[in-house]
Amino acid sequence: MNLENFEIIYKENRIEIKNKQKMKEKLIEIVGDGNVSIDKIDLLAYSRDSTLITLNWTIQGKIAGLPDFVVWPENKAQISEILRLANNEKIPVIPYGEGSGVVGGAIPIYGGIIVDMKKFNKILEINDKDLTATVETGINGMNLERYLNAKGYTSGHIPQSLYISSLGGWIAHRAAGQFSTKYGKIEDMVLGMEVVLPQGNIIDFKPIIRASTGPQLNKLFIGAEGTLGIVTKATLKIWPFPEKRALISYAFPIIEDSFNATREIMREHIFPAVIRIYDQFETERHFVDIEQAKDKVMVVFVCEGNKKLVELEETITKEKCENNKGINCGEHPVEHWFETRFRVTETSTMPPYKIVFDTLEIASSWDNAAKIYHSVIDSVNSLKGILIISAHVSHFYPNGVGIYFTLGGVPPKGKTEFEFYQKCWDTTIRGVLDAGGSIAHHHGIGINRSHWMEEEWGKSMDIMRNIKRLLDPNNILNPGKVYTHIWKGSES
Ligand SMILES: Cc1cc2nc3c(=O)[nH]c(=O)nc-3n(C[C@H](O)[C@H](O)[C@H](O)COP(=O)(O)OP(=O)(O)OC[C@H]3O[C@@H](n4cnc5c(N)ncnc54)[C@H](O)[C@@H]3O)c2cc1C
Incomplete structure (x- = not known):
């Protein structure tokens, strides 16, 4: 089998490595024989x-992007040496967590060295007084959470991909978990970090709760998607495992009523750990057996923490829902959500039928939320070939929300699956930008959104590119992501 004979989707920019055997020997010198593969x-x-279109390609025998080497370093000194070597030889290096990213962030579109972080899996310290955990970043999310639970804590970061993602990937993409409304997103949780820079220097941001010490440079590496450095260690906030949980659900006549109720809860400075609004299409899909929710918009809440506070939060949450035409549906829909919250089988059942399927999350102020919701649903629905478009809202702030769209369809005649996929993405993003939203809430930029970054950031994009040039003059660290237009865009 010669992999290069298969169609490689991202091959235009591949960098040929002249003496692969020599390079392999040098990598073995750094990490040892068993930690380098060209198999x-x-x-x-x-x-x-895990970008969904790559599943369609796999079924057709197509490859997204082909690396030249995979390495499994075991300590930061090895990562530093790998980066020094790659920088000298001008070979791309792609940090790899668990590959659950959904925007192409870890796809080796230029070839090069995959640095798999799985051997960085140690929990180094739990500090009960400070409520912190210091952890290596290759750790699997579920392993971390199980360990913390057994010791009486939670990280509060429970993404749907908990079983299949790593701390490093969360930091790289500015991830958000299902319990984010209470505990915050990953950037709210990281207090300190160790990072290996593209030219091999190692920097250490000590854990600080906050500081007035100039611009907070550490933030630059949260959301950098492996383009500015490889994060090897982080100190995170942790929380005592909640004493009590209250499960609450309400069905609302229309999505605007559910927005009003949840916005009013946020205004009270009440933060249920979980709030999820399912539009009427998703309510039909996920809560078909809940009679009161028929043709309505289901909202599930989980309040958790100190027993007395939870009781108060429950009372206020219920009041706000009932004041906004909510019908109490009891605990059962929330129990159902708990049982099914990691289940994503529907996505992988589509590609064998040549259905293009994906999910996109965006951010909005409260003022624009309903406008964005309707504008995306209408514009995507008007695309030829679309079979479904629906949304849920799963991250809440006093000032706005994160909305998560799910779409699927079959390419119309004359269009490839990839062209149709790009059209769906661009139509959604155009709808969001025109209605005043922000293009990504927690999945990141990767390849799929990079051609929208100018419109999102304006002139600041020049500064970001300059920072990238400063830290990585040879553009070796995860090239082709975030700052580059690999997708040309389907608008023209
Ligand atoms: C079924 C499913 C459900 C999901 N649910 C959620 C969810 O609820 N919330 C959410 O936020 N996301 C979710 N995602 C998306 C995905 O899990 C996240 O983006 C996650 O943060 C990626 O982690 P990973 O370890 O798999 O990273 P990878 O996919 O391996 O890599 C992602 C990016 O991080 C970089 N990277 C990885 N490790 C490091 C490191 N140590 N240092 C620097 N850069 C690094 C890579 O180069 C790449 O750019 C979901 C994905 C799937 C498939």
Whole structure:
């Protein structure tokens, strides 16, 4: 089997490595024989992440992007040496967590060295007094959470991908978990970090709760998607495991009523750990057996923490829902959500039928939320070939929300699956930008959104590119992501 004979989707910019054997020997010198692979099966395994279109390609025998080497370093000194070597030889390096990213962030579109972080899996310290955990970043999310739970804590960061993602990936994409409304997003949780820079220097941001010490440079590496440095260690906030949980659900006549109720809860400075609004299409899909929710908008809440506070939060949450035409549906819908919250089988059942399927999350102020919701639903619905478009809202702030769209369809005649996929993405993002929203809430930029970054950031994009040039003059660290227009965009 010669992998290069397969169609490689992202091949235009591939950098040919002249003496691969020599490079392999140098990598072995750094990490040892068992920690370097050029086996075809490994190269294939690291040719994609979980971006859904890559599943359609896999079924058709197409490869997203092909790396030249996979390495498994065991300590920061090895990562530093790998980066020094790659920088000298001008070879791309792609940090790899668990490959659950959904925007192409870990796809090796230029080839090069995949640095798999899985051996960085240690929990180094739990500090009960400070409520912190210091952890290596390759750790699997579920392993971290199980360990913390057994010790009487929670990280509060429970993404749907908990079983299949790593701390490093969360930091790289500014991830958000299902309990984010109470505990915050990953950037609210990280207090300190260790980062290996593209030219091999190692920097350490000590854990600080806050400081008035100039611009907070550490934030630059949260959301950098592996383009500015490889994060090797982080100190996170943790919380005592909640004493009590209250499960609440209400059905609302229309989405605007559910927005009003949840916005009013946020205004009271009440933060249920989980709030999820399902529009009427998703309510039909997920809560078909709840009679009171038929043709309505289901909202589930989980309030958790100190027993007395939870009781108060429950009372106020219920009041706000009932004041906004909410019908109490009891605990059962929330129990159902708990049972099914990690289940994503529907997404992988589509590609075998040549259905293009994906999910996109965006951010909005309260003022624009209903406008964005309707504008995206209407504009995507008007695309030829669309079969479904729906949304849920799962991250709440006193000032706005994160909205998560799910779409699927079949390419119209004359269009490839990829062209149709790009059209769906661009139509959604255009709808969001025109209605005043922000293009990504927690999945990141990767390849899929990079051509929208100018419109999102305006002139600040020049500054971001300059920072990238300063830290990574040879553009070796995860090239082709965030700052580059690999997708040309389907608007023209
Ligand atoms: C079924 C499913 C459900 C999901 N649910 C959620 C959710 O609820 N919330 C959410 O936020 N996301 C969710 N995601 C998206 C995905 O899990 C996140 O983006 C996650 O943060 C990626 O982590 P990973 O370890 O798999 O990273 P990877 O996919 O391996 O890599 C992602 C990016 O991080 C970089 N990277 C990885 N490790 C490091 C490191 N140590 N240092 C620097 N850069 C690094 C990579 O280069 C790449 O750019 C979901 C994905 C799937 C498939």
